[in-house]
Amino acid sequence: MKKFLKVLGSLLGILILVALIYYFVKNEPLPEGIQGKEADTLALKMLSAMNNDAFKSTEVLEWSFRGEHHYKWKKQEGKVEVSWNNQTVVLDLNDHTKSQGNNKEVIQKAMDYFNNDSFWLVAPYKVFDQGTERSIVKQDGKDALMVTYTSGGSTPGDSYLWTLDSNYLPTSYKMWVKIIPIGGVSATWNTLNTMDSGVRLPSKHTLSLFGMELDMGEVKAYNPNADALANNILKAIKHEAYKNTRYIDWSFGGRRHYKWDKQEHIVEVSWNDVKVILHPNNLDKSKAFLKGVETQNKDSFVKRAWDLFNNDSFWLVAPHKLYEPGIIRSIVIEDNKEALNVKYTTGGTTPGDSYTWIVDSNYVPKSYKMYVPSMKMVGTPATWEEWITTESGTLLPKNHTFSGNRKLSMGDVKAYN
Numbered sequence: 001m002k003k004f005l006k007v008l009g010s011l012l013g014i015l016i017l018v019a020l021i022y023y024f025v026k027n028e029p030l031p032e033g034i035q036g037k038e039a040d041t042l043a044l045k046m047l048s049a050m051n052n053d054a055f056k057s058t059e060v061l062e063w064s065f066r067g068e069h070h071y072k073w074k075k076q077e078g079k080v081e082v083s084w085n086n087q088t089v090v091l092d093l094n095d096h097t098k099s100q101g102n103n104k105e106v107i108q109k110a111m112d113y114f115n116n117d118s119f120w121l122v123a124p125y126k127v128f129d130q131g132t133e134r135s136i137v138k139q140d141g142k143d144a145l146m147v148t149y150t151s152g153g154s155t156p157g158d159s160y161l162w163t164l165d166s167n168y169l170p171t172s173y174k175m176w177v178k179i180i181p182i183g184g185v186s187a188t189w190n191t192l193n194t195m196d197s198g199v200r201l202p203s204k205h206t207l208s209l210f211g212m213e214l215d216m217g218e219v220k221a222y223n224p225n226a227d228a229l230a231n232n233i234l235k236a237i238k239h240e241a242y243k244n245t246r247y248i249d250w251s252f253g254g255r256r257h258y259k260w261d262k263q264e265h266i267v268e269v270s271w272n273d274v275k276v277i278l279h280p281n282n283l284d285k286s287k288a289f290l291k292g293v294e295t296q297n298k299d300s301f302v303k304r305a306w307d308l309f310n311n312d313s314f315w316l317v318a319p320h321k322l323y324e325p326g327i328i329r330s331i332v333i334e335d336n337k338e339a340l341n342v343k344y345t346t347g348g349t350t351p352g353d354s355y356t357w358i359v360d361s362n363y364v365p366k367s368y369k370m371y372v373p374s375m376k377m378v379g380t381p382a383t384w385e386e387w388i389t390t391e392s393g394t395l396l397p398k399n400h401t402f403s404g405n406r407k408l409s410m411g412d413v414k415a416y417n
Contacts, residue, residue, distance in 0.1 A: 028184025030159055030176045033135025033146040042145050043127045043134050045168040054198030055125045057330035059225055064217030065117035073118070082110040121201055121216060123160070124170050137161055185209050195221035198328035198343065226329040229340045230322045236363040241393030242320045244417070251411030252312040269305040276305035316396055316410055319357065319365050334358055390415035
């Protein structure tokens with residue numbers, strides 16, 4: 001027995017020695033940073049890269065933490081369903097007294113889990129939370145962002161040093177936190193995926209501490225209320241009939257004229273003495289005519305026709321494009337009513353534009369506000385009016401009105417098969 005105790009004591013001594021060596025080798029002191037406008041600017045650049053606007057409007061987030069804790073966070077409602085083992089708690093983040101669980105201890109445990117586990121999901125979006133301080137730290141000759149949480153959460157006083165790439169996306173951070181005795185333990189933040197709501201979230205992290213991996217499970221972020229509003233709009237404007245429409249004819253302010261074979265996606269575009277048979281999916285197949293004669297020097301005409309079609313068709317069929325790839329839908333409040341914000345992240349001539357659709361009581365769009373950075377539009381309004389039911393059964397607008405009572409006619413709008 002004595003021999004066993006001696007061996008056990010020796011092993012414990014070795015373990016303690018290894019732990020001490022590891023501590024002194026790996027432990028880093030908290031670096032000093034410089035607070036001020038430059039630090040805040042760096043933080044804002046990270047938020048922009050992470051699409052913070054999408055995070056603010058995200059309705060629901062789902063994830064798990066190491067397969068043990070599971071979450072459904074109804075963010076706009078301020079409620080979180082937390083489940084682990086055989087326990088389920090519904091946290092009310094706005095009024096903790098309204099949280100639902102077996103007892104106060106279980107509710108508090110759920111809150112502690114949520115504070116920790118949600119941080120591993122959305123930490124970059126919390127750099128301006130109340131009680132945070134931001135500073136710049138030089139790291140390998142580059143600016144890194146130090147964020148210290150002086151209050152809030154379960155462990156106030158923690159600090160995180162974010163490393164950013166050339167696009168200001170976070171790639172990793174180092175931690176100085178109460179629950180880890182070693183300062184400067186790092187964790188990756190480079191498995192970012194863009195969710196349905198447009199927010200960018202990580203799927204896992206790897207810690208420098210023994211290569212530990214934190215799996216975030218099947219991460220989801222989506223906007224069911226926005227999608228419901230979009231579906232109501234599509235139903236109101238007879239989108240199913242639009243999908244089955246073969247031909248659409250219209251003009252744009254009387255200056256340009258279109259005949260669109262939507263099924264084949266071939267467009268006849270004409271203006272002044274020019275006519276282009278445009279193949280948007282294969283521009284090389286396009287043909288250009290000048291005063292009725294085909295020209296071989298077609299490139300500039302084809303490019304012009306493509307740009308015109310992208311712009312002018314948008315003013316006719318934009319409400320029918322709510323579910324195209326690269327579109328983010330979210331709810332915003334306009335005049336105390338829900339409106340649908342639609343952001344185009346890809347496609348068209350000017351990706352990055354967004355539009356807030358305002359609808360009537362039947363969900364037919366009556367106007368929108370335009371946010372187009374390339375044209376310095378910030379909430380510029382335009383009406384969508386004189387909707388007609390076309391021969392094919394879909395609804396299309398005939399006119400728009402801008403500020404100053406400026407009109408834009410879509411001409412003799414036709415849609416048929």
